[in-house]
Amino acid sequence: MYLEDLDKNKYTLIEADNLNYQYMGRVDFENPKAPTIIYAGSMIKTRFTGRSVKVAVKNVHACYENAIGFIIDGNITGKAVIEEHNKDIILDIAEGLSEEVHDLILFKRSDAAHYFDFYGIILEKGCHLEAPEAKSNRRIECFGDSVSAGEVSESVEYVGKSDPEGHEGIYSNSWYSYSMITARKLGAEINNNAQGGIAVLDGTGYFNPSLGYKGLESTYDKLRYSAELGECNKWDFSRYTPHVVIMALGQNDSHPIDYINKDKEKREHWKSKYKEIILDLRSKYPNALFVIITTLLCHNEGWDIALDEMTKEINDEKIVRFKFKRNGIGTPGHLRIPEAEEMAEELTEFIKGFGEEIWI
Template identity: 70%
Template sequence: MYLKDIDMDKFTLIEADNNNYEFNGRVDFSNPKSPTIIYAGSLIKTKFQGTSLKIAINNKHACFENSIGFIVDGKIHGKAIIEEHYKDIVLNIASDLEDEVHDLILYKRSDSCHYFDFYGVILDKGCTILSSGPRAKRRVECFGDSISAGEVSEAVDYVGKVDPENHEGIYSNAWYSYSMMTSRKLKAEINNNAQGGLAVLNDTGYFNGEEFLGLEFTYDKLRYNPQLGSCNSWDFSKFTPHVVIMALGQNDAHPDNYINTNKEKRHIWKEKYKGIIRDLRSKYPKALFVVITTILVHDKGWDDALDEMVEELEDLKIVRYLFRRNGRGTPGHVRIPEAEEMASELTEFIESFGEEIWE
């Protein structure tokens, strides 16, 4: 359905610049009437009146299935698949609801395989939206790869196994990533700056086809995928986290797993990663940085290098964490039960630093 075809005698568009929307994540508000939702797990929260809900968007497609996740009243979970791109379209989210006030969370299920411009929700005529309540006081930020983005997380029949072939993104769901689960357990808002295939260094990993862009390119960006247009800088004053999860390294072994064999490359990798963390530290002087890899099978040499890196940084609030099954839990992406395992461990570790880290 196209936005221009909506009968406004029967429905009401509540535009995106309404103050009763709460946006989480690195969102581009260059046009407040159509903010662009970019990162995996970025979400929109509100309350709405009435018996039905639609949303109006314009989707920018790069690859894979593109869809928007939704949760209504904490119990109706689903995804709206986007089948047309670069057009002003309307997606049906819910109908035949009780005629009352409902809670709503809309969220981006996957990474920069797409962006979408959000125009607003469409409600029954005469209905409106209300604030979802005060924002969370705790703030977490995550820089990670496909595991942090929840890629292939819904393929629960493949726990402990390699990924299903030709999945085309249909099982990806950032809501069930360990990073998003951890933020919910901590009752924190999260900027989940995760991208499938991301390595620390450019020219390694898998992100962005032939260019192979790494964290050194993306970490300070708002729009960060050149396949979807010009990239721009993130304004770090918009979000200051209490806890920063740094979850990179596994993809740096592609195309060359040099970490145990090439001391010069190992040094370059550590220095670049340290430089990024130091730059983030200059912006977040009080934050706790937690440096991790995941339970995805990978060479232990990357964790040894991270141990060295953290020690060399000489900062008591930059710490390492190793999961109980670190580097040996699964040969495929982390599924929902495995993400729950990781989130429980990581939450316990972060909470061990006490309430003062949230001050």
């Protein structure tokens, strides 16, 4: 259904600038009545009354299936698949609910496969929004690739295996990424700035090959970060100051050439650029704990050794390395939900080991 066809005698659009919406993630509020939801795992939380709920959006498509994930009252879950793009549309979320106040979470399941403008939710006439539970005072930020974004995570029959062929993004779900699970285990808000295929350096990795492979060096300080989906713009770092920063790059940096053990000059350049990004973030978050990791995804151990060297060179007691029990050898494909849980459990315990003072 198109938004212009909404029966206003039966339904009410509660616009996106209503104070009972709570947003999480790097969201573009240039138009507060149509904020753009950009990164995997970005969320909109609210509470509503009534027996049904719909959402009004405009989607900008790049690739794969585009869908909005939803959770109602913690136990009704699913996705609303977006079939039409660049149009003001209405997506059905749920019907036949009980007559009470319901908790609602809407979230972006995938990365730059799309952006969408959020106009608001649609309720039956006479129904209303209420404020959700207050935000956590614990804040995490994650810079990572497709594993951090939860790509192909729902394909649980492929645990320990390569990805199913031609999956077209239907199994991608940021909710089940290790990064989002870790945040929930720690009771923390998270800005999950993860993008499938990304490496540290421009010209490497898999992100945006048609536009020249953009690396973290070109995206870490951006709000809109994919030129395929429009003009990129700068992120205002004053809007969010994390207590913990997860840096999870290295798996994609060997593409197109795995040079880390073969070319000392390129190795030093890679370390230098990654260090430069981390130290710039450190200047913005002077008290944060930085945790530098790779994942269970199979990769050349040389990248981990280079990260060990880089961390030692930085010489900051709150910029630390962590390695998982099956680091770099766990699976040739993306992490499925059980493997993401495994990573999240280990990472959660590691972060807890720094005590409550890291959250002050």
